[in-house]
Amino acid sequence: MQIFFTVREHLSESTPCIYLLGENFDNLPSTFSDTFPVSSLVNYFENEYTPTTIFLDNQVVFAVPYLAPVQENYVHKEKMRNQGHLVAQLIKTHSFNKLQVFADAILSKESLLCFLEGLNLGSYSYEKKGNSEDYFRDTLQVEVVFSSETETIEQEELEKLTTLCDAVWLTRDLVNEPPNFKKPALYGQKIEEFGKEAGFETEIWNKERIETEKMGGLLGVSQASGQDAIFAKLTYSPKDATNDTPIVLVGKGVTFDIGGANLKTSMPALEIMKSDMGGSASVIGLIYALAKNNIPLYVVGLLPITDNSISNKGLVPGDVITMRSGATVEITNTDGEGRLIMADALDYAKELAPELVIDLATLTGSAVRAVGEEGAVFMGNTDEILKRALEKSGRETYERLVEFPLWGEYKDYLKSDVADIKNVSGGFAGAITAGKFLEHFVDFDWIHMDIAAPAYLMKASSYRGKSGTGTGVRLLYHFLIEQFS
Known part of the structure; x- marks a missing residue:
């Protein structure tokens, strides 16, 4: 109701x-x-x-x-x-x-x-x-x-609260939808509809544009699929925005993750892989709330969207692909696909001269094992003031965060003999090395949020409910308003 x-x-x-x-x-x-x-x-x-x-x-x-x-x-x-x-x-x-x-x-x-x-x-x-x-x-x-x-x-405060909750509902709906109802092209249509309703601009790039952008990560992951990948760019730029350069939000949009050649076989892991686009859904919900509530912030969302299928056209371990940045990546595990498509989006973000980039992704089982469903993992290169402010917003919304390190030694975990970097370390510190891989593609203030644990729950947890939770929408809404508006 x-x-x-x-x-x-x-x-x-x-x-x-x-x-x-x-x-x-x-x-x-x-x-x-x-x-x-x-x-x-x-x-x-x-x-x-x-x-x-x-x-x-x-x-x-x-x-x-x-x-x-x-x-x-x-x-x-x-x-x-x-x-x-x-x-x-x-x-x-x-x-x-x-x-x-x-x-x-x-x-x-x-x-x-x-x-x-x-x-x-x-x-x-x-x-x-x-x-x-x-x-x-x-x-x-x-x-x-x-x-x-x-x-x-005041009535205005109640209306803004209603809109924020509506945005969480929207996010949950997107995550909970069956995978055949949110194939990339259909997902793109929904994003355009939300943009028209809330008042933000949308661009949906097709395969040809993605090829022009040389997004090798997104193209590589999607090549096994019968559905072409898309790349969605959401822009909310009000005239009274307090920031001249955008805050960029990158969201992982894997509409169903079968694991590729590294096929997922365990249940219920495979059963819930319709939720692997949770990061992109949270970005959509967040921008929807900001736009409908007329928050004076210039925000851009970047969403690489594809499924991760298996076929004789797909990537296999040992392949080497060239990313948008020009970096070469050795594929050691095709189930490490999220970081590949996110890396292309992060590289594109450089062209926007961002004030800050935050990415959200249901990225690793390692994050789930580390902190369970009680919180999300984050890491990044931005200053300590912003990190502590993000943690505070996590407490205030009770979407709590645990910071993991990005020590230089972790770079060695991703060394490759045949490419600049490999996509999965295959060893310890899986959530950290996934973040370390993404760090290779950034040269701006950046925060990575691994929301794999709280984004989708197998049993009900208070007002978060069961299944999609909308994690990240309330947290980042609070954080962005507190720090930038």
Whole structure:
């Protein structure tokens, strides 16, 4: 059920209500009168800190317990998002088209926004069936009511939150779609549609243009496929942008990764390889949110898009290809395809004189094994101030990051006897050597984010849900606004 938020001045006595309780049940709305079961809720919340449903005479109320602030504020904010998710699960058992939220005087503005964020994102489900182009989603209008003592939230803030959540939904939808519904050409059409809707420009390069650009990595990976690769360039350049040179976002767009000659055989690894374009989906969702919310930032997205198939035309271990940069690469593992297509995009980014380049990719199983699904791995050559700011945004959005090193010694892991560099080291430090490979193609401030672990979950995790999560959209939206707008 798709949610959008609005401000309402007064509570309705009949509209279903989410009531965020104060520490001592203070400031109880008069609409609840004597029918609100205060004593029973006090007893319930002594043992349980999860929301519950109350059926009054003419109203359904979802009571949310008070959560005391903790020293680490970002932890409290995440708890509020989780409470929002739990209420979303309660709501799913009813058929509402309108709901109101009463904000208690004790609740801070940021806590309420996090609760609403969790409520929205926790309501997500993938509801597209077969080859239909339509999503069968109802809408739910959530009206936010403030007490006289509450720090209010402006309608514009609620609309921006709605748009950001919509962008995460969009990202999740792209990841969750079956692979035959997002083959490169179809994916390109969807990107163009999103650009028209949100207000950013799109260029979709065909095979001939990719050949003209000499993108040997993208061409090499795609040569086994029956589907031509595309390269998508997304440009959001508002007149009031605070940056003269663009922030460039590069997203891995492998629409299905069978592994090539190094065939993936394990389940469920192969089953979820429709998610290997998660980095590109997050870039699309992020630029969609920035554009629709009129954030004054000049941003360019670069998305190399192909599948990684197997055929007698495909790359095999031992092949040597020439990249767009002119560097030669020995292919030691065809399942290391993401870094090949990303390297061509990174080389093209040099022509844009970027202020900063951030790439996102579901790149390595090594990153998954290192930190699990609780966070993403990042590394890069940019200054420490920006790295720490990125980590802070990761905490604030609870899309946490762990920095891995790019020590010079790791370059030796990628030495080749027949080319400038090989694509996979075949040894230790797989996530790092993948980043080290990408570093070979950059000469600008750069951050690499390996989101392989949190981008797609095999079981539900609070408001992130199951399957595609939209990892990176909220994090980078927060980071870019904090650091550049």
